[in-house]
Amino acid sequence: MKFIGLKDNIISGVLIANRFSQPRGNLPILSNIYLQSKKTGLVIKATNLESGVMMEVRGMCEEEGDFTVNAKLLSDYLLSVPEEKIELEVRDGKLKISANKYQTTINGIEAVDFPILPEIEDGETFEIEAKNLQKAVSKTIFAASAQEMRQELSGIYFSFGKNNILTVAATDSFRLAEQKIPFLGAGEKNAIIPYKTAQEVLRICETIQDKKIAVIFGQGEAVFKIDQIKVFSRLIEAQYPEYGAIIPQQINTEIYLKTSEFSQAVKTASLFSQNGLFDIYFKADPEKNSIAISSKRSDVGEHATMLEASIKGEPVETILNYRYLIDCLSKIQEKEIEILAASGSQPIKLRAKGDNDYLYLIMPIRQ
Template structure:
């Protein structure tokens, strides 16, 4: 339309848009038919810094299950504790967990499951907010929780969603409390090696082998396919513990590596049949677990 005055008005159930020689009629429905916007009790809320929540959600939402067979896994767990918020997501093949410091909260422990689509929309909203133009108080997300709904409020925008009903799995029990082998590697170098190995992984299995020879301070990444050939990459690493090895889905491994904001990562494993843990080298607020491919 021309860069001029635009007239917008309603006429006989239609929205009329007029600007000079342009005329448009858009059919619509009566406003009375629009669903009622739910009301949320705003007496008590949890508060977290906008950037902290944005980063935390991005680091876990990718691990949410896309299957509808277990509805409770199709969302992100929000576990509110007196001074922190723990976010977790899993599809039963891998798990991501992130701790976020709460600025303030109700002081009571509470668990809710927020649908993945809601989390993705919240991420879009938060990412569009210009933090440099906001006051310190405005750089916070306020979270209000009721029995079956949640509301996120940031920069004058309110996002309301229903919660997923059901019991989230007690995932803590699958997190290994000890390890036989600990390895420290450069994250970018490992990503490059995994991408190279992925070309030769078996189609549909996406398997690559990670071997940790004791006393050699290196990781050997291999893959082989009867159709494509084979690939071997040796990466320098700081090794502690026993000779070990594990087979992983390279796609799951790359997802975790791409969401760790650290130059070096810490990889822990017990044996080829137990979960592998990835963490930032010097931070304890994030972990990513991958179940092995059993040969």
């Protein structure tokens, strides 16, 4: 094979593919990126068998062919080369890279052993604006469980429902994040997307927000088609929790305050929370239209912040995990937030003021 292209085009694809490669002792080819020179451009692939990616970048094909080389080495090398034009050529089982004064040869593995990425024929297809999917995933993914004891909680739940509304949700059973966005397509579909796949789709969405994404579902797998990029993934085959029952339907306290002030108060109080518990005390006083954020640790000291707020309804006191609050607040761009509570012993709702399409639920710490 022989291919000539611009460094920026080639490395953009190689860097994406590098994130999907995964070294395995018994399958060394999974550490490699697949390169194929063809008349329409350079095809780049990578897979870890659970998920994979394929894309095509522009350039000039002088000789068709394919080869695989170590993903990390190729990525690091291309990042270090300052030249604009790159020539890739395979000779005698090695990849020769030419870039003006830079001449390099990298050993590789013949492409015949590279795993075949699945193609879904006649699958259920839905279209989503990339900017909307980016918002939905970024505002929910942090609530997924880092533990894999319950596999379904380690993924991101996609529910294509009635009225062309996609509900994206994640929970670790201590908190829940849910975002609703529109989609195009007919029918309904529920699926659990693995965390790593959702994370990579999010990264790609952040670079091409003016595009549409096609999500195609097959038997136990899905493909996200984004411009010239296809992300393949196995689905998590499990039943996602019916979380609707834990969402308080009756709200007795409504609190409105500035996002930046609340965020700063939480961060300051976190300095005095107890190790491993991450607790801060939250108290809302409707008579004074104020909330108190406090924390206490016997070996360090104690702290309290009083904030002005608009409060309707009953007083509420609760103990919350400050990390869960910060995770959500860091994703809210609006100037004001609303906190809704049924009581101090029930989960609280937090979102940007008036944002009825988003829900963030935090379970209180019980002591």
